[in-house]
Amino acid sequence: MKFKVFNTTLAGLILSATCLVNIANADIIDLNTWSQQGAAGNGNWSVAVDGSSVLQTINGLPSFFVSNESFINKEFSGTFGVETASDDDFMGFVFGYNGLDDFYLFDWKQGAQGSPPQEGFTLSKISAGADVANFNPLWTHSGVGISVIDTDYGSGRGWVDNSTYDFTLGYTDTEINISINGGTFIDEQVFSINNLTNSAGSFGFYNLSQSLVRYSGFEEATCTVDCGKVDIPEPSTLAIFALGLIGLASRRMKK
Numbered sequence: 001m002k003f004k005v006f007n008t009t010l011a012g013l014i015l016s017a018t019c020l021v022n023i024a025n026a027d028i029i030d031l032n033t034w035s036q037q038g039a040a041g042n043g044n045w046s047v048a049v050d051g052s053s054v055l056q057t058i059n060g061l062p063s064f065f066v067s068n069e070s071f072i073n074k075e076f077s078g079t080f081g082v083e084t085a086s087d088d089d090f091m092g093f094v095f096g097y098n099g100l101d102d103f104y105l106f107d108w109k110q111g112a113q114g115s116p117p118q119e120g121f122t123l124s125k126i127s128a129g130a131d132v133a134n135f136n137p138l139w140t141h142s143g144v145g146i147s148v149i150d151t152d153y154g155s156g157r158g159w160v161d162n163s164t165y166d167f168t169l170g171y172t173d174t175e176i177n178i179s180i181n182g183g184t185f186i187d188e189q190v191f192s193i194n195n196l197t198n199s200a201g202s203f204g205f206y207n208l209s210q211s212l213v214r215y216s217g218f219e220e221a222t223c224t225v226d227c228g229k230v231d232i233p234e235p236s237t238l239a240i241f242a243l244g245l246i247g248l249a250s251r252r253m254k255k
């Protein structure tokens, strides 16, 4: 009996400590401090009074809504989704943003529309010479200054109307890790890229030819290890943990 109580208590304490560490480090992002980038007419980013969410209402050319603050070695999380069934285009995120010719773009299209664009996710690096003011370069992910880093395309990889998804991004000196949770995506690691040379920059939201996209409850937390990675304990870790518990318990039992 002693064994059981001790075991449960120890596991509970470890779990509580882990949760407390995660919560303590998260800072809520106030979207009232953010600003629209790109031509003013391309988007209408309407921020809730409390700064916790924003709704973009224009079906237009590329539009960006980005933080005033510059970030690196951070984990970002929040929810997003489209609140209409009338369109199937792009929504997404920018990070490491230092102007319209220097940023990473993660975008997500509901439906294929020729090839390109395809249904699913694209991670791109936007550099000098990119024309992100017009429709075609970002619609096709091609042209000067647009370099596709990774893609995840296919049937069922698009977003679904009137659904919300949890987004998590780890952005560090060397890594980009992105996961999506919601609908048929269950804590799915969509992209995990390393060996990068990243710079600090703004974090922000992106729409192209898609209206009624809402982003809400975004937080940022300082992070240096496994940032944005889906939390699946490795078998070896579990085995060591279990052995440790057995060891501790047997020592206690012998007393």
Ligand SMILES: [Ca+2]
Pocket (backbone or CB within 6 Å): 059, 087, 088, 089, 208, 209, 210
């Ligand atoms: Ca559209």
